[in-house]
Amino acid sequence: MELKPGLSALVTGGASGIGKALSLALGAKGIFVTVVDLSEEKGKEVASLVQKENAKFHTSLGFPSALFVKCDVTDAGRQKST
Numbered sequence: 001m002e003l004k005p006g007l008s009a010l011v012t013g014g015a016s017g018i019g020k021a022l023s024l025a026l027g028a029k030g031i032f033v034t035v036v037d038l039s040e041e042k043g044k045e046v047a048s049l050v051q052k053e054n055a056k057f058h059t060s061l062g063f064p065s066a067l068f069v070k071c072d073v074t075d076a077g078r079q080k081s082t
């Protein structure tokens, strides 16, 4: 699959490590990223960094190009309510 600006991705465990690296790499290609993680502080920081990367591709969107969602991905009930 070709990665093009404007596509969307959801990265679980995106607040640190491999997930953070993936989120930033996707953001550097202009892809909208939803960062899902247990860690709110780190996850919001990654979403902010992705928005900065995305700004090189998208201007005047009128909505955030990256979001953080706090969720335990092992908890099915929490996933449904998020």
Ligand SMILES: NC(=O)c1ccc[n+]([C@@H]2O[C@H](COP(=O)([O-])OP(=O)(O)OC[C@H]3O[C@@H](n4cnc5c(N)ncnc54)[C@H](O)[C@@H]3O)[C@@H](O)[C@H]2O)c1
Pocket: 012, 013, 014, 015, 016, 017, 018, 019, 036, 037, 038, 039, 071, 072, 073, 074
């Ligand atoms: N780092 C490596 O070189 C490497 C190599 C092979 C495999 N792995 C595996 O890849 C995975 C990620 O590794 P990493 O180094 O990026 O780890 P990491 O600890 O840096 O990142 C994991 C992220 O997932 C989040 N997380 C953990 N449980 C969660 C849950 N239930 N719901 C939502 N978020 C959750 C954590 O808060 C953290 O931000 C691990 O399972 C690790 O064993 C890592």
